[in-house]
Amino acid sequence: MTGASTFNASTGEGYELQMGRWSRRLAVPFLAFAGASSGERVLDVGCGTGSLTFLLSERSDLEAICGIDYAPAYIEHAARSNSDPRVSFRVGDACALPFPDAAFDRVLSLLMLHFVSEPHRAVAEMRRVARPGATVAATVWDARGGFVAGRMFLDTAAALDPTAGLLRARACTRPMTRPGELESAWRQAGLAEVETAELAIRMEYSSFDDYWAPYLGKDGPGAEYVATLDDKARMRLRDAVRSAYLDGDVDGPRSYMAVAWAVKGIVAP
Numbered sequence: 001m002t003g004a005s006t007f008n009a010s011t012g013e014g015y016e017l018q019m020g021r022w023s024r025r026l027a028v029p030f031l032a033f034a035g036a037s038s039g040e041r042v043l044d045v046g047c048g049t050g051s052l053t054f055l056l057s058e059r060s061d062l063e064a065i066c067g068i069d070y071a072p073a074y075i076e077h078a079a080r081s082n083s084d085p086r087v088s089f090r091v092g093d094a095c096a097l098p099f100p101d102a103a104f105d106r107v108l109s110l111l112m113l114h115f116v117s118e119p120h121r122a123v124a125e126m127r128r129v130a131r132p133g134a135t136v137a138a139t140v141w142d143a144r145g146g147f148v149a150g151r152m153f154l155d156t157a158a159a160l161d162p163t164a165g166l167l168r169a170r171a172c173t174r175p176m177t178r179p180g181e182l183e184s185a186w187r188q189a190g191l192a193e194v195e196t197a198e199l200a201i202r203m204e205y206s207s208f209d210d211y212w213a214p215y216l217g218k219d220g221p222g223a224e225y226v227a228t229l230d231d232k233a234r235m236r237l238r239d240a241v242r243s244a245y246l247d248g249d250v251d252g253p254r255s256y257m258a259v260a261w262a263v264k265g266i267v268a269p
Contacts, residue, residue, distance in 0.1 A: 005070040005071070005115055005116065005117070006115050006116070006117055007071075007115040007219075007220065007221075008218065008219060008220055008221060008223065008224040009070075009071035009073060009074060009219060010073060010217070010218035010219045011073050011077070011217075011218070011219065012049045012073055012074050012076065012077020012078070013077070014214075014217040014218055014219035014223075015048055015049050015071075015073075015074055015077075015219045015220075016049055016077075017213060017214050017217060017219075018214040018217060018219045018220045018222075018223065019048070019111065019214075019219075019220065020048060020049045020051060022201065022203055022258065023048060023051040023052070023110055023111050024051040024055070025201040025202075025203075026051075026110065026111065026139065026199060026201050026258075026260055027051045027052040027055045027110055028055065029199040029200070029201070030052070030108075030110055030137075030139045030199055030260075030262060031052065031055055031056070031108075033137070033139075033197050033199065033262050033264065034106070034108050034135060034137035034262075034264050035106070035135060035137075035264075036056065036059055036062060036106060037105070037106075038061040038062070039061065039062070039063050039105075040062055040063060040104075040105035040106050041062075041063050041064045041065075041066075041103070041104050041105050041106075042056055042062060042064070042065045042066070042104060042105065042106045042107075042108065043066050043068065043097075043099070043103075043104040043106070043107045043108070043126075043129060043130075044056065044065065044066065044067040044068070044108055044109070044110070045068055045094050045097070045107060045108070045109040045112060045122070045125075045126055046068075046069055046070070046094055046109050046110065046111070046112025046113070046115075046116075047067030047068060047069045047074075047075075047078065047089065047110075048069055048071075048074050048078075048110075048111070048112075049074050049077045049078050049081075050067055050077075050078035050081060050082070050089070051110065052067075052108060052110045053065055053066075053067035053078065053087060053089070054078075054081070054082075054087075057084045057086065057087050062086065063086065064086050064087075064088070065084075065086055065087045065088075066087075066088050066089070066090070066104075067087070067088070067089045067090075068089070068090050068091070068092040068094075068097065068098075069089075069091065069092070070091070070092070070093055070094065071091075072091050075089045075090065075091050094109075094112065094113075094116050094122040094125060094126075095116065095117070095118050095121045095122050095125060096125065097125045097126070097128070097129050099129045100129070101128055101129065102129070102130065102131040102132065102134075103129050103131070104129055104130055104131065104134065105130075105131060105134050106130070106134055106135050106136075106137075107126045107127075107129060107130045107134065107135075107136045107137075108136075108137050108138070109122075109126065109137070109138040109139070110138075110139055111139065111140060111141065111260075112138070112140075113138050113140055113175065113176045113182075113185075114140045114141070114143070114174040114175055114176050114177050115174070116175075119175045119176055119185065120185055120188065120189070123136075123138075123185050123186070123188075123189045124189055126138075127189050127190065127191060127267055130267045131267065132267050132268065132269040133266065133267060133269055134266070134267045135264055135265070135266060136186070136189075136191055136264065136265055136266075136267060137262065137263065137264035137265075138176075138182060138262070138263055138264075139199060139260045139261065139262040139263075140174075140176050140177055140182065140260060140261055141177060141258065141259070141260050141261075142177065142179075142198075142259045142260060142261055143171050143172050143174060143177045144172040144173075144177065144178065145259070146198075146200075146257070146258065146259025146260070147258055147259070148203075148256040148257055148258065149203045149205075149211070149256040149258065150171065150222075152241070152244050152245065152256075153215065153222055153241055154167065154168040154171055154172075154222075155168065155244075156237070156240050156241045156244050157225070157237055157240075157241070159240070160233075160236065160237060160240060161233070161237075163225075163228075164225060167221060167222075167225050170221070171221065176261075177261070179261070181261075182196065182261050182262070182263035183196050183263055185263075186263050186264075186265045187265075189265075190268065191265030191266060191267065191268075192265060192266045192267075192268045193265060193266045194263065194264070194265040195263070195264050195265070196261070196262065196263050197261075197262045197263075198259055198260070198261060198262070199259070199260045199261075199262050200257060200258065200259045200260075201257075201258050201260075202255045202256065202257060202258070203255070203256045203257075203258050204253065204254070204255045204256075205253065205254050205255075205256075206252075206253055207251055207252060207253070208242050208245045208246065208251050211245055211254070212238060212241065212242070212245075
């Protein structure tokens with residue numbers, strides 16, 4: 001967790017378990033909202049392991065798709081999975097994109113801006129590298145009001161440990177995650193024809209172990225917190241979260257709603 005990113009990144013496989021499987025689902029309604037047109041060069045800022053980039057690559061009429069992310073491990077994972085010559089991946093900082101002005105026809109960001117140390121600077125960079133008339137769009141989770149699976153962990157942990165209360169507070173007040181923040185940032189950046197939407201997916205788990213596994217890894221703030229606990233505290237938290245997951249029923253599949261804010265705007269000619 002260094003530099004421009006406030007997300008604890010370790011391995012591509014860890015991210016896939018923690019968020020990649022859900023970002024792939026969210027990418028579908030986000031791309032339907034953000035759009036893409038034939039012949040475009042598209043930039044995916046904060047691409048992670050490539051959920052949105054690879055969805056874009058299913059469009060055979062796009063000229064080029066570039067994914068950029070601050071975490072080398074995620075870029076390496078995405079590059080290993082790529083066989084499309086139109087697709088490229090590179091390590092880079094969203095607050096200092098390594099591209100010339102007006103280099104892309106569409107600039108998109110999926111689940112990234114709330115983990116950037118200077119999100120308004122990142123938005124300005126997204127606008128800078130988009131040509132006049134291009135669409136710039138982003139989406140982030142509604143961490144406070146629409147992220148059931150995350151709140152179940154955070155609320156349970158906060159009830160047991162004041163330190164986890166601070167973790168919950170950070171999660172619920174990350175930039176761009178509260179109502180109106182994305183729209184305000186787009187307007188402040190000078191983007192025109194600004195539109196917003198709420199996007200929803202279901203996060204489905206096969207069992208409690210499936211739900212709990214990401215918290216035993218090294219990717220994301222939840223796992224980072226769990227790693228600070230001793231064995232006794234970790235087992236106490238696990239048992240309490242398991243009780244919340246079971247919620248009076250037997251262990252097995254669960255499906256939780258997850259809502260994200262989305263915004264798009266046009267770079268004025």
